[in-house]
Amino acid sequence: MQKFIDEISQAKSLAELESARLALLGKKGVITEGFSKLKELNGDEKKALAESLNKARDEANELLASKKAELEEKEANEALIKDGVDVSLFNEPSLRGAMHPVMATMDKIIDYFVAQNFSVETGPLIEDDFHNFEALNLPKYHPARDMQDTFYLRDFRLLRTHTSPVQIRTMQAKKPPIRMIAPGAVFRRDLDLTHTPMFHQIEGLVVEEGDKISFANLKDILQNFLVYMFGDVKVRFRPSFFPFTEPSTEVDISCIFCKGCGCRVCKQTGWLEVLGSGIVDENVFKAVGYSGVSGYAFGLGVERLAMLLHRIPDLRSLFEGDLRLLEQFR
Ligand code: DAH
Numbered sequence: 001m002q003k004f005i006d007e008i009s010q011a012k013s014l015a016e017l018e019s020a021r022l023a024l025l026g027k028k029g030v031i032t033e034g035f036s037k038l039k040e041l042n043g044d045e046k047k048a049l050a051e052s053l054n055k056a057r058d059e060a061n062e063l064l065a066s067k068k069a070e071l072e073e074k075e076a077n078e079a080l081i082k083d084g085v086d087v088s089l090f091n092e093p094s095l096r097g098a099m100h101p102v103m104a105t106m107d108k109i110i111d112y113f114v115a116q117n118f119s120v121e122t123g124p125l126i127e128d129d130f131h132n133f134e135a136l137n138l139p140k141y142h143p144a145r146d147m148q149d150t151f152y153l154r155d156f157r158l159l160r161t162h163t164s165p166v167q168i169r170t171m172q173a174k175k176p177p178i179r180m181i182a183p184g185a186v187f188r189r190d191l192d193l194t195h196t197p198m199f200h201q202i203e204g205l206v207v208e209e210g211d212k213i214s215f216a217n218l219k220d221i222l223q224n225f226l227v228y229m230f231g232d233v234k235v236r237f238r239p240s241f242f243p244f245t246e247p248s249t250e251v252d253i254s255c256i257f258c259k260g261c262g263c264r265v266c267k268q269t270g271w272l273e274v275l276g277s278g279i280v281d282e283n284v285f286k287a288v289g290y291s292g293v294s295g296y297a298f299g300l301g302v303e304r305l306a307m308l309l310h311r312i313p314d315l316r317s318l319f320e321g322d323l324r325l326l327e328q329f330r
Contacts, residue, residue: 001056004030008063014071017064024060031057095323098330102200102318105306106183109202112228113181116221118204121180123166125187128157131165135287136244144243149189151197159187163203164244164299170205171288178207178295183302194315200302207280207295215247218277218296226253226274229305234260236271245278245297256308272308275300 004024011017024031034053038046099107110120123131129140138145148161166182182203191197206213206221223235234254242248252273255266262268277298285293303318310329312318317325 001030004060005063008060008067011067011071014068014075017067017071021060021064025057031060096330098326100318100326101306101310101312101329102302104329105309106200106202106302108229109225109300109302109305110181110183112225113202113204118179118181118206121166121170121182122184123160123163123169123182125160125185126153126157127160127165131168132158132160132162135168135284136164137281137283137287138243142243144241151187151189161188162186162299163201164297166203167205167244167284167297168288171207171285171290176207176209176290176293176295178205180205196303196315196319198319202300202302204277204298205280205295206297207290207293209293211294213279213294213296215279215296218279218298222251222275222277222298226251229309230256240276240278242276242278244281244284245276246281248276248278251275251277251298257311274305274308 004020007020007023008017011020021029023029026032031053034049034056038050038053041049114120132150133145134140150161151159153159163182163184163186166180166184170178170180170182182205184200185198186201187198188195189197204221206217219237226233226235230253233256236252236254237249238252240248240250250273252271254260255263255270255272257263257265258270260270262270266272275298277296280295280297285291285295303315306312306318307315
């Protein structure tokens with residue numbers, strides 16, 4: 001009997017304890033078999049054996065229960081240690097992301113125009129000749145096409161060179177009044193210090209029935225927009241040429257680096273060019289089947305504004321994916 005008691009108290013695992021239990025109390029266990037021998041006995045003999053068997057069974061059960069509790073706790077503790085997670089392992093915070101300055105600038109510009117009731121429109125990056133050029137008063141072989149070096153696909157479609165085709169698509173899909181901006185990527189065969197083959201523009205277009213829209217409306221919105229972007233700057237509208245607007249202007253702000261005194265960045269002129277704009281050319285309205293309407297349009301380069309806003313000296317640094325740049329915009 002003592003042998004079995006020892007087996008129980010020396011069990012090192014729940015499995016060992018279970019086999020010790022079976023050896024005593026299982027179907028073929030010594031105590032169970034002892035009980036089955038009772039029927040062969042009589043009188044005092046039977047009584048004495050029954051008593052000692054009962055006692056042994058009770059003792060064994062008590063010992064089994066306390067040993068079981070002890071082993072369960074031991075195994076649970078071992079599992080905690082084995083499967084545990086060391087919550088103190090990472091004592092340095094993980095790297096946080098940051099908004100890229102180009103996208104942050106884009107959002108800032110969009111916020112302004114959305115607050116002025118402009119809708120946000122999109123168009124495909126792969127365009128056809130009609131939407132990118134023809135409908136914008138840039139007929140085939142027109143010399144002004146050279147202003148934008150184009151990536152062509154084999155089927156004569158092209159990567160849009162500006163966001164202006166979204167003007168055309170929006171006018172084809174809707175009736176005036178139209179009040180829209182179109183942010184997005186554009187592509188040109190250009191790569192040097194100040195040009196990358198992909199960059200971002202935001203186009204703007206406002207069209208109303210009749211002759212409600214004048215140059216004054218254009219001046220007003222762009223003047224206020226540029227003060228919103230750059231704070232206390234002077235804004236200048238300089239006559240220029242775009243095929244899709246007549247008259248056309250390029251818009252300059254007083255140089256934010258030298259406050260207009262003349263420096264290297266503004267090439268001593270005191271002015272920085274920031275966007276193109278004008279009164280929508282009649283031929284553009286004709287191309288989309290509009291008549292008796294008036295409108296203004298503008299287009300700006302997002303990278304250029306981001307560089308001015310954050311005084312980023314090299315355009316290419318915006319596309320290198322160097323985390324040290326982003327870390328400065330967290
Ligand atoms: N599409 C012109 C460009 O990429 C920018 C532009 C100029 C857009 C004048 C306009 C505009 O809508 O009126 O250079």
